[in-house]
């Protein structure tokens with residue numbers, strides 16, 4: 078079975094085109110103003126209109142309130158809400174019910190102990206995303222930091238819901254990350270950028286090729 082790839086932080090039509098041409102199955106749009114990948118809803122709607130049926134458009138949010146979620150989903154056709162903040166399992170369930178949309182919850186990992194949190198989220202979310210815990214700096218983003226974690230802690234593990242691997246994946250390490258973790262789906266952002274917030278179409282193409290070998 079081939080690995081499904083999500084290219085996150087798409088903020089330009091050229092990047093969307095490269096992701097689609099290379100066979101990405103998920104395209105992520107970041108709705109977090111502090112991020113260099115943030116897209117305002119009008120541009121996000123334009124990008125989402127490029128995405129064909131069968132490729133899922135994912136909206137990434139960090140501790141959003143319902144008003145902000147409504148502001149975005151009323152303008153941008155999304156298939157999946159990604160929650161990348163400190164949302165509790167109850168808040169995940171509340172968002173899923175309020176917006177009648179599938180939800181993917183990011184679990185921030187630096188050691189095997191952090192995986193315990195996934196059990197509760199697997200009861201309420203539709204998907205899990207294992208991402209590296211951000212650095213302790215106050216200026217650090219909650220994700221998209223290009224930091225890997227120890228993939229061996231995922232070896233042989235199973236959860237009640239489908240899961241993705243992310244955190245510091247690049248063309249150079251993605252095959253090893255898939256082999257060690259056993260991931261069926263993966264997610265990348267900074268590993269396909271030539272500078273923060275700027276996706277490089279060639280890197281997207283090369284990453285998608287490397288992930289499929």
Ligand SMILES: O=C(O)c1ccccc1NCC(=O)[C@H](O)[C@H](O)COP(=O)(O)O
Nearest residue numbers: 085112220221222223244245265266267
């Ligand atoms: O990308 C961002 O700017 C971002 C901001 C706030 C929360 C999450 C964010 N990104 C998450 C992702 O793009 C990915 O899901 C994941 O963290 C992988 O990122 P990377 O390590 O850069 O490949």
